[in-house]
Amino acid sequence: MDNETTAMTTLFTEYYYFTTVVLMFFIHLGFCMYEVGVSRTKNVQHTLLKNTMAIPTIGLAFLLFGMWLYIALQAWPVGSTSVSLETGFEPWSPTLAPNLTDHISGVFLAAFALFAMTAGSIVSGSIIERAKTSGFLIIAVYVGAVAWVIPAAWGWAGNGWMVQYLGFHDQYCSAVLHAPAGFAALGVLMALGPRIGKFGPNGEPREIPQHNPWMVTLGIFMIYIGFFGFYAACHVPIVNVAAEGATPYFTTTNIYGVPITLSGVLLNFLFALFGGMISGYLISGGNSFWTYSGGLCGLVSASAGNDYYHPIMALIIASAGTMMAYKLHNFVERRFKIDDAVGAVAVHGYCGVFGGIVAGFMLWGYPSILPSPGMAIELSQGAGWFGTNADGVPVINPIGNIIATLVFALGFGLIPGYILGKLLKGAGMLRVPAPVELKGLDGATGELNYPAISGTEAAFETITRTEAKY
Amino acid sequence: MSTGLSSLSKLSEVSTLYPFAGIEYLLVAVLFAYLIIFFVWQSAMEHKHIKSIMGAHETADTAPPESAMAAAE
Numbered sequence: 001m002d003n004e005t006t007a008m009t010t011l012f013t014e015y016y017y018f019t020t021v022v023l024m025f026f027i028h029l030g031f032c033m034y035e036v037g038v039s040r041t042k043n044v045q046h047t048l049l050k051n052t053m054a055i056p057t058i059g060l061a062f063l064l065f066g067m068w069l070y071i072a073l074q075a076w077p078v079g080s081t082s083v084s085l086e087t088g089f090e091p092w093s094p095t096l097a098p099n100l101t102d103h104i105s106g107v108f109l110a111a112f113a114l115f116a117m118t119a120g121s122i123v124s125g126s127i128i129e130r131a132k133t134s135g136f137l138i139i140a141v142y143v144g145a146v147a148w149v150i151p152a153a154w155g156w157a158g159n160g161w162m163v164q165y166l167g168f169h170d171q172y173c174s175a176v177l178h179a180p181a182g183f184a185a186l187g188v189l190m191a192l193g194p195r196i197g198k199f200g201p202n203g204e205p206r207e208i209p210q211h212n213p214w215m216v217t218l219g220i221f222m223i224y225i226g227f228f229g230f231y232a233a234c235h236v237p238i239v240n241v242a243a244e245g246a247t248p249y250f251t252t253t254n255i256y257g258v259p260i261t262l263s264g265v266l267l268n269f270l271f272a273l274f275g276g277m278i279s280g281y282l283i284s285g286g287n288s289f290w291t292y293s294g295g296l297c298g299l300v301s302a303s304a305g306n307d308y309y310h311p312i313m314a315l316i317i318a319s320a321g322t323m324m325a326y327k328l329h330n331f332v333e334r335r336f337k338i339d340d341a342v343g344a345v346a347v348h349g350y351c352g353v354f355g356g357i358v359a360g361f362m363l364w365g366y367p368s369i370l371p372s373p374g375m376a377i378e379l380s381q382g383a384g385w386f387g388t389n390a391d392g393v394p395v396i397n398p399i400g401n402i403i404a405t406l407v408f409a410l411g412f413g414l415i416p417g418y419i420l421g422k423l424l425k426g427a428g429m430l431r432v433p434a435p436v437e438l439k440g441l442d443g444a445t446g447e448l449n450y451p452a453i454s455g456t457e458a459a460f461e462t463i464t465r466t467e468a469k470y
Numbered sequence: 471m472s473t474g475l476s477s478l479s480k481l482s483e484v485s486t487l488y489p490f491a492g493i494e495y496l497l498v499a500v501l502f503a504y505l506i507i508f509f510v511w512q513s514a515m516e517h518k519h520i521k522s523i524m525g526a527h528e529t530a531d532t533a534p535p536e537s538a539m540a541a542a543e
Binding site for chain 2: 057064091098099132133
């Protein structure tokens, strides 16, 4: 780098994404604690390792093809019918390894890989205590490296065809990531079936006791922390968005190249979290599980437009989304006998769809992109099917957001999730046999999860006292 | 002999820093195989684990688990 401006923007961007990756790892720490806390003592290790192994598995799959899908498919099939194999994000690209000519590709891919792991982990919690790890990991690769990646290519990039032609907007991935992951979980749950004992003889749902509600609490707090990193990684931290030859305009932008402020976004994040927590607390009658999950519901509900909303709007949207998700979760559980152990479908699926649709109404008429050489965003021919502004730039609108959100939730989430679940179940790779579920998925090692409860600690104590003749 | 980087006198001309640059396709093939081996190994490991639990369950029809015996003592 031979000039100060390039060096400053490049190195700051590199460091910025590096930090977001570290922060986003807290999401996985949180998911692991949360799921382990919800599971019963006989399933602790299986629950922990099922989720944990999604991290490297999705990460490797994302390097192999996920990131390439995101870059290569942005205009395909509407803006362009060709798909490039020279994006710089093919797994064999020399810029993905230590390379002095490229400071960004590696951290950019890593941040995306963390999004991918989050998407896959969303399914993990809902199917605990009866799903096989082998089947889950295949589902996780689909959800993490395909199901949200193609929606992101189309709807979460300045050159994405849905952004340009439909005027779609979803800055923090309500519809792009949470909706397909949450609805994929629903599809898998439909194929998987409930845990033994979840529903009574008359179909009434039973509360399966969490083995450690305090671990659940801390886990969701960790996820909150990770979400700060998730939000931060959705920005371009510093870039010149001025037209070629014009006076430079350095700014932080959203994923569509439009200037925003981290200052405003941070307040929206907090207010959405507050709205979710408060409404979750109230609607559930003070249930701790739903109070904490409510915080996530609030964030996901407001995320699609949280780059533009007023903080109090974020609070209201988050509150409404959380209440809707709570009611819908209980209705679906009772009516369709869906056993979602952690409420993932509600938090991510229902709130993701809610957030995507609401943003289309709230931000109606906003320019969906800012074409600029700095962001390498170009306006496509014929863009703006549902309206353009006076500058000819496509605008955000409810129809575009509704269409895209439903395509993502159903076309990439529910339907493939159900088909994949059915195929894996048919192959004997999805559900453990009933005796294993009753005995516990940890088997003999389960006795070591809590030795004081299982009696192994007392047994060993007896041996040592006998041998010591004490 | 150098496996990659041999001089830092002209930094503007330095690009790849890793050794054996040029074998990226081979490395990707290794990664792909690594992932497939992981899936097969993990699946076999889980199958064995489930079988052992099933065996223990059948034994449990006639004898209580060790932990229950320890607790009874």
